[in-house]
Amino acid sequence: MTLKQYKDLFLATLVPVVDAGEAERFFYITLEELAGWRRMDYLMHPEAKITATDELRWKAVLNSLEQQQPIQYIFGKAHFYGLEFKVNEDTLIPRPETEELVEWIIHENNKRPAFNVLDIGTGSGCIPITLAKHITQAAVTTIDVSANALAVAKENAQANEVSVNFILTDILQASTLPQQYEVIVSNPPYVRNLEKAEIKPNVLQYEPHLALFVEDSDPLIFYRKIAHLALDYLTPGGKLYFEINQYLGAETVTLLEEIGFTNVILRKDLFGNDRMISCTL
Structure with a gap:
């Protein structure tokens, strides 16, 4: 042929x-x-x-x-913010909306002097590796509950020639963080089970549910836990960034304000959906 x-x-x-x-x-x-x-x-x-x-x-x-297997899994790689990442069924496929979150963090923090960044829920490592690549004065640590995902992320850090500290931890069970940070970022699981009908089959059938879904009864469980930890482990004036569920923007803003964060900013993505939040301690 x-x-x-x-x-x-x-x-x-x-x-x-x-x-x-x-x-x-x-x-x-x-x-x-x-x-x-x-x-x-x-x-x-x-x-x-x-x-x-x-x-x-x-x-x-x-x-x-x-x-309907994702083409990124077929060839074992995806592109994110100009970098190439190995991906497989243990990692989510990086998405354009997450690139927008990373762009926001880089824009606001690339002029800081040497500082510490913590990413929570690394997956393929696209967020921490991209931040380490573009903010060279940042010391970047990342946490994930999946040993398999961390193994992929470590390969990606090596391939993209950056230094990132990887930690295997279930953040929902954590009572402490390794140190103080000027920036904490997370793209945690946030899709409610009731939203599964909206999810395309190529995502629902192949991407890791552990990294996608939360119970309908407590969809902000990760945001609440991370925000409470951030109260003790963000430096004064430190920034917390989240990718969020587009349907729960107002609820997430309220949660962060009630916990004690200020200057809570809700941003839409290029598709017009509420998708990311920053706030200050």
Whole structure:
């Protein structure tokens, strides 16, 4: 088969699952991963043949995509804030909304003198590694409850040539933090079980539920716990940053104000959803 025929096959197979633009994007990602070709290479040589051996690999990818497996898991990597991260079923796939949170933190803190940052719930390590890469004077520590996720994050720190301190801890069971910090950030689990109907199958079936979901009866459990710890472990004037559930912005603001934080700022993401909060001790 030619590349043009495979592109047509991708569209025919995947459009019932995703929209045509996404199906085309999957084709070009696969083209680059399996053939090392860019879009321009394809446009110049659409009739190039795929070898029989490569056809098996193309078919395997297409079958996985048809089953709605995320393409980041198929190829084992994702891109975040200009960096590449290894990902697998033990880690969430980094998202554009989280890039916006990281941009906010970098913008507000990159001129600080040497300071300490704590990230809680590292997953692939995209937040702490990106902060360490772009705020070189920051000493970055990160915590996660999953040993498997921490192993992936450690690989990503090494691959991106940054130093991050990794700690295996269940933050909900923690009574202390390792030291004082000028900045604490977390993108904790925040999707309520009642919202599962809104979650796309590629997320619901493949991404780790441990990192996604909280009980409907107490959806702010992580925010409350982290904020109370931050009262004792943020330096005076220190900043706390969260990614949040878009439906619980007002509730999260109220929680943080009641706990004792000031200058609580709620921000929307590029999609217009309440998505991130900063506050000051």
